Amino acid sequence: MSTTGRQIIRRTLVRNRLSVTAGTALICLHQVCETAIPLVLGILIDRGVAGKSAVALLVSVVALGGLFVVLTVAFQAGMRLLNVALQQEGHTLRMEVAGRALAPAGLKTDLSGGELLTISSSDAEYASWFLDLFPRMAAAATAVIATAVALLVINLSLGLIVLISVPVFLALLRAATPLITRRAVAQQSRVAKATSMAGDLIAGLRSIKGIGAEAAASRRYAQASASALDATLSTVTSTSLQRGVTTAISALIAATIAICAGWYALTGRVTTGDLIAVAGLAQFLIEPLTLLSATPATVAKARGSAERIAQVLSAPASMPDRGGLIPDGGDVRLHDTGHRSLRSIDLDIPAGSLVAVFAHDRADGDALAAVLSGQLPADDQTGRVSLGGVRLTEIDRDAIRTHLIAEPHVTDLFAGTLAANVAAGADCDPERISRALAAAAAEELVADHAHGLDQQLHDRGRNLSGGQRQRLALARALYTRAPVLVLHDPTTAVDAVTEQAIASGLVTERHVDHTTVVITSSPTLLAVADTVVVLRHGRVEQVGTHADLLTDSRDYAEAVLR
Structure with a gap:
């Protein structure tokens, strides 16, 4: 039965759906509370300080304390659920790959023993990252939406800046993802082959020295290592370019919001408290956008690992089920x-x-x-x-x-x-x-x-x-x-x-x-x-x-x- 990397990812999410759902909800709650903090500070300035209201000041302080308690508890509980699920899923994937490689029926594949070892260890860990990636992406999206809503309430044009710029930002991420994924898959494959070859050479070092083949063995490994290096540099180049562009865009969005808010404060269109809230929201917006900008590279690595796991799990048995006869004699x-x-x-x-x-x-x-x-x-x-x-x-x-x-x-x-x-x-x-x-x-x-x-x-x-x-x-x-x-x-x-x-x-x-x-x-x-x-x-x-x-x-x- 053929298995794809997409199916591995879907299965990983489905069998951990309870932990992922609860963990994602808690992490999103954490982000909503983070977004609310600048708003509460703005209210504290406008009503408590500028309005000279002790009650408003006290309520704002209590609200801030409550927000910090909720966001801390939500983050710790959510990350605990997700990390436990991630570790358990990594173990499950390791056992599945190892069990398939060691099955009595054997495995018909061109993958070497070293590559199978890499897939059953490193790739199993990377593929389980989706249990952390999905909640983080959902939390980042929640933070962006909450920020946009808060800015729309404060000033329509400030909210529109987010609503217009973020889709452009996400479109750039989507355009870069396929290229990065292809290069990440090629990189992981070549690195695994180089690692496998190194292990084989070390295991056979005594024999290699015995026949005087050190130079030939070194050349073979140098070629494999150079190929892995080329693939790694290609992946790093694409990832760095994408992250550099998206980081610049996220900073530009935040700066534009802050500058507009400052101008509106000078012209009396927003209050001092609103200005402080907008400045805090603009600064806060950089974090989820930065997280989203780093997502394609991480997704590519995890997706590449899932594809390699699928390659093992979908490989046919080298010794499929035979008849049920028992031999009689030793001829x-x-x-x-x-x-x-x-x-x-x-x-x-x-x-x-x-x-x-x-x-x-x-x-x-x-x-x-x-x-x-x-x-x-x-x-x-x-x-x-x-x-x-x-x-x-x-x-x-x-x-x-x-x-x-x-x-x-x-x-x-x-x-x-x-x-x-x-x-x-x-x-x-x-x-x-x-x-x-x-x-x-x-x-x-x-x-x-x-x-x-x-x-x-x-x-x-x-x-x-x-x-x-x-x-x-x-x-x-x-x-x-x-x-x-x-x-x-x-x-x-x-x-x-x-x-x-x-x-x-x-x-x-x-x-x-x-x-x-x-x-x-x-x-x-x-x-x-x-x-x-x-x-x-x-x-x-x-x-x-x-x-x-x-x-x-x-x-x-x-x-x-x-």
Whole structure:
């Protein structure tokens, strides 16, 4: 279902309608009281001071005190209602975006993980601003109308100045809003991309240094940052020009009213009290007009955020509801399957086997890993993939996640205990965790720390080495005991001795009872596999044991043993 930014805004206002209505009424009451203060001061001067009436003076003072009490209470109560609603709505929008991004059905979108993070945090906050913007705009409009009415009562021509000039002022605001909105949306998108890229580069800094790609990474980020800077400057330029013009107009309106009132006082057309009231109203008028002049930029930012939230909420599921079938067995079959560089491959992986896949071209291995993950949208691949004799497109979505676990090459850990990272949401069984860690050659993570399984990890496991993170991720995959496990280059960050221990652990934990597919170029892992599948140019080139392939295929031997 398609969702627009306008719908997000409308929904935000509707579900907070009680708080917004009450808060807006109170803020408008505050503005009416603010407008009444200069009028009461004018009465105090004309009747209390000039008229020398103690009663009028006392009544005016009491009225002023009452106005200040009402406007203070109304403002505090109104802002409290609106701020509570704003914070709650920001939380609701954050949960909606995060829930959509983390839904089991996945999200088919070009947005990166960093952009989704920005939308679920900053944009969710900005979109909720309408709960504050709408009441402020209503209050500003109330202040302008109340001022115009008060001036009309004092002098018709003074009121007409407001009634004529304010529509011109608002027309200028309306004309500038679409341009500012477009530029604000472009700015937020480019800034989010630059932020996302920065996060990705920092997360992969060790790998970038390892391949000597610092200069290329810096150039890419510099280009993204420059693009974000251009968009920001364009937005700021438009906003500053609009605010400068509207601020000048609001000051001109106030000055015109004050000058006319002064002339009328000199010619006897208004009283001294009226002059003081008009001067106060003219000065007061600047505040709501200034607020209105700043509105387009704020509305543009909030509208842009709402559009980006709508982009996430309306994105289709990458894995829509499938059939409700449950796979029976752990065999995996690919028939005429294609994805990215893969070209109509056929592959039969028997249940209970340990199959290694060696790809001469890394792209082929990456594509196969994506296919075997079971997470690809149906229109992103061709052919047929089945698990336990049932096509993936007909298997219940939750059943796929239970029967098929694919541990990607680049994995993330999370802040928490070591045990929680291995169990990953499942019940923590210390004995099972220890077995999984042993099979992943990661026992020292427990043995070398006094807290053992309760050892605390930083976000993304930053207090571990690359090899430790990789082995812990492998232990997490092994802990699931899924009928089918797909591993993608699980030993690239470990030494040869550790790699041999991991190969033995895989055989011990997974052989016979479970199906395991390892996409790797490691001779050690290839050697323990029942079968090795060789991919070249997107096709299955050879199938055999590691020993036979070393003997029969010179290309394979040279590629594996180099």
